[in-house]
Amino acid sequence: MTDAFAFLPPESPMSGEIRALDWSATPLGPPESWPSTLRGTLSLMLACPTAMFLAWGPDLLCFYNDAYRPLLGYRAETALGRPFRQVWASIWDEIGPLVDATLAGQSQTLTDVMLDLSRQGVPEESWWSFTYSPVRDEAGAINGLFCVTAETTSRVVNEARLRESEDHFRHTVELNPQVPWTCDPEGNITSYSNRWLALTGQAPGEPDGSGWAKALHPDDVPWTMTVFSQNLASGEPVDIDYRIRVAATGEYRWMRARALPRRNEAGAIIRWYGVVEDVHDRKLAEERLRESNETLERRVSAALAQRKLWADVFETTDALVAALDLDYRVLAVNRAYADEFESLYGLRPRVGDRLLDLLxxxxxxxxxxxxxxxxxxxxxxxxxxxxxxxxEHRRPIFELKFTTLRDSAGRRIGAFQYALDVTPRLRSQEQLARAEEALRHAQKMEAVGQLTGGVAHDFNNMLTIIRSSVEFLRRPSLPEARRTRYLEAVSDTVDRAARLTSQLLSFARRQPLKPEVFDLGERLRAVADMLNAVTGARIRIVTEIPHAPCHVRVDPSQFETALVNLAVNARDAMTGEGTLALGLACDRPLPSIRGHAGAPGPFAALSVSDEGAGIAPEFLARIFEPFFTTKEVGKGTGLGLSQVIGFAKQSGGDVDVASDVGRGTVFTLYLPQVDPPAPEDATGTDAPEPEAGERGLRVLVVEDNLEVGRFCTQILEDLGHATVWAHNAEAALSELEQAPVRFDAVFSDVVMPGMGGVALARRLRVEHPDLPVILTTGYSDVLARDDAHGFELVRKPYAADQVARALRRVLARRRPASS
Known part of the structure; x- marks a missing residue:
């Protein structure tokens, strides 16, 4: 029997994978019908140790050799025989133009191209060099492309690190107050920092070789060059003092040049590395010291005479007193100092001892x-x-004061130390700090208690309504009108509970947002009319909105909720009668608010002003706390302003308040300005939602909670859709691998054990780009931190009509793209 794959190298594992695949189900058909060009190219590619792939035919079906297979990562199990575009859908924007150019007959060579292959299903940066070549069939027509590739990530990263290291070295050299330099074994200067040029005024290149000696004092050149030559010849470290002329002042300053040799394995010197440092002040000090040697005995005698006087004074104090000369030798020490020193270090200092030697x-x-x-x-x-x-032990703490000792001529001869034990005072301060920390913790627990108490109170009220209504609904003889009233009470209470949860999450800046870019002035004009229904007929609303557009990127629903909360507060402050002013200013900086640093902006500043009673100063610091309210019982939850500040902070802004008791209050909401959105193509807008009666869908439900999962599948089935329920993301992926085309949409929870809903949605976007994904959550820290996830979101608790609308929206967006 003839072997249809006889052209494949038997030693290649990929040959076995090609043999095992059912090619009759692909556009290529059985291998007996494959053209000789394809057979020959495959034979050469599989025998080559370099990573290569071949994309063949109108669909560019994928073939690759053993060296290329690891580059596919998790795609390796399904890539063989699949269209090239599907295999590398995640980077098609980068490689698509290369493929088009190659199929047009242009060979492509690229070096160190950064691609995110996501080989393990997570984003990664990697660099590649490759060549694309067209492959022609027997008739000479281009029927595929051939690529030879190699990963260059390690080299690119190492070169970047090397450049950073070299740049770091250059900056270190130039910032060094000393002057680093190098020379060859013959003493010719080969490098130096720019500081030498700045000091000497020499031009770049002038110090090279022996040109540096031109900057030296003429008297110092002969013996400097002699000593330098002797060190070079002997290999002993260089250590020379000489003077150079400083260009900035024209004066000569003493410098010290030091260098050490670098040797090869044979011991021969191949380079000298050195530094030049300014020692002028030290030289002058040494000269003054030499001059003072003549009077040293006199000064010592004077010091000895002073010692008797010092001792009489020192022993009358509990402080630790000592005096040292310029060589760290003890000139005087009192008993308290000597006792403490001995208790700490085991030695007792005496006059004439060198303090550093004792330690x-x-x-x-x-x-x-x-x-x-x-x-x-x-x-x-x-x-x-x-x-x-x-x-390792409890140590005493001293406050030390140092002063200078001078002789009768005013010359500095040493220093004087006066030390007091301040351990008790500082330990008392530590105890005070611990007490303050305990007080802050108690205040925090009080705030937590207030928050949980407020939540419990409101939720218990709501649960009372729901429980009572359910008990009445169980009665078989309940009149229909009362049954309707109890059902409406349950529905309204659930809505109130959802709003309470949303406000708490908003205050904590954990509310999943759906931000949009819109003109704040335009939205404010539209909302101002709606506020009339909230504030009542006796409240006059005036607006001051600039004509120039002022765009922000925030959640429109949360913005309108915040505005309504501010308007309701203003209405209540004016007892239902007065003027409510809405003002908008653009391109403003963010001021410092409640001790937080400001920002240059630009910010849009929306002000809401009332003519009410104002806020007492003692309440201003607490008005944004959850459940804090100055209204009567039943007149407010204390969460309105908590939602406002939470929304502002999570959107990148803040809210300020200014109040004058008896005259009114102004709240100013700051939101970051953004550029206006790019104009959209009319064909790219969302299609209108289809009317009811559309065909039933096949929906993959991903939900780990059993009760919620049963409820969700029941909702979808009541809406006329077929469902498959997966209890986690991994099970959902398994269902899709079995038959990915069986589902019209995925409806997934966000917070689940293992892979979360957002990670699942992003993976499906890559592997199944035409499969819509709807996410649902009651709270997700991931979505609260990342509002740019790009997926349709249904917030819990949800109703059947919300789920139906979400399905219609995602399908409406998909139809234009697939038509």
Whole structure:
């Protein structure tokens, strides 16, 4: 029997996959009918170790070799024999033009192209180099394309890191107050930082070789070059002092040049690395020290004479007192200092001891002592607070004051330390801080108690109505009119409960939003007419809206709710009579509100002003708290302003309030301005919702809650649709893999164990772009943080007509695209 796949290399695993696929069900038909060009190309490709693929025929069916298969990731199980466009639908915008150009006869070569292959089903950045070539059939016509590809992600990332490292090194060199430099084994300067040019005034390139010596003092050149040459010849570290002329001032300053050699494996010097630092002030200090050596004995004698006087003074105080000379040697120390030092470090300091040597066994404390005493010995007078002793035990805390010691001629000879133990005072401050933290925690728990108490009160009221109504509805003899009244009471109470939940989520900035870009002025004019029904006939509404458009991107429903809440508050503040003013200002900055930093904007500022009684100053800080209200019992829930501030914050803005008791209140809602939306093609707008009586749909329901799942499938079946219920996202994917064309839509919960609804929807958008997805949730932190998910959303609790409208909307949007 003839082997139809005899042309395939037997050692290639992909040969086995090609043999196993039923090709008679594809446009290519059985392999016996395949053209010789396809057979030959496949044979060469499968035998090659480089990653390659072949797309053949009008549908560009996919073939690939073993090296290419790992690049497919999770697609590898279904990619063979599928149209190329379906396999790489997620990156078609990037590679589609390349495919079109190749099929037009133009070979394509691209290097280091960034593509998001999402090989494991999650976004990833990767870089690729590849060539696209047209493949011709026996008649010479282009009937496919051939690609050789290689991933260059590692090289691209490493090169980027190298560039960043080099840039970091350049900045480090140029910001170094010293002057880094390098030279070759012969002493020719090869590199230096720009600081050398700034110091010396030399031009770029002038210091190269031995040109740097031109900046030296003429008297220092001969012996500097001699010492430099000797170090180069011996390989000993370079350490030379010389003077250079500073271009900015024309004066000469002392510099110290140091360098170490770099050797190869054989021990030969291949380069010198060095730095030049300004030591002028140190040189002058050394010169002054040499000059003072002649009078050192006199100053020591004077210091010894002073010691008796200091001792008499030191021992009359509980403070820790000590004095050091410029070499960190003890000039004087009182008993309190010596006792404390001995208790901490086991040694007792005496006059003439070098303080740093006493701390050799405690390196951390030694460096800390050097740091503070060096400041004092340099002439700085300062105060600081430090802990001393073993860090693992409770340590005393001292307030240390340092002053300069001078001789009779005014010359600096040392420093003086005066230290007080302030441990009790600071420990008391720590206890006060802990008490304040406990008070803040108690206040927070009180706020939580107020919130939960308010929620419980309102929900218990609503549950009372629902429970009583249900009990009456169970009576078989209940008149129809009363049955209707009780059903309406249940429906209205459920709506109130949903609004209460929405307001709480809005206050917490956890409300799933559906933002749109719209002209705030235009929307405000439309809503102002509606507010008349809310405020009543005795409230006069005036508006001041600019003619220029002012666009924002917010949830229109939440915006209108916030505006209604502000209007209702204004109405109640004016006891139903007065003027309500709505004003809009554009391109405004966000001011600092309640201690939060402002922002430059631009922001749209919507003000709502009333002529009411105003808000007492002691209440202004609490008006946005949930369930806080100054109205009478039954006149308000205390959640209106909570919704307003929650909506404003979640939309990227804020709300401010100013009130004058007896004269009125102004609330100002700040919302970020955005650019106007791009004009839409008329053919791209949503089609009108179809009327009732449309065909029944096949809906895949994804819901992990058993009760909600039963209720949802019952709603859909009552609407005339067929349903399949999957208890999680993984089960839904399994249903779709079995027969993806069997479903017209997916209706999925958002919050589920394992893969969530948003992740499922995004995966279906890639793998099944023509399958509409509707999400539903009562609360989702994912949707609260990401309002750009792009899917139809039905909020819980939902009714049958809401589900029906959502299905009609997604199907109406799909029909123009598929027609």
């Amino acid at each position: 050799d066994a405690h390196p951390a404390q030694r460096e800390a002592a050097r740091a503070v005493w060096s400041r004092a010995l340099a002439g700085e007078e300062f105060t600081l607070v430090e802990e001393f002793g073993d860090p």
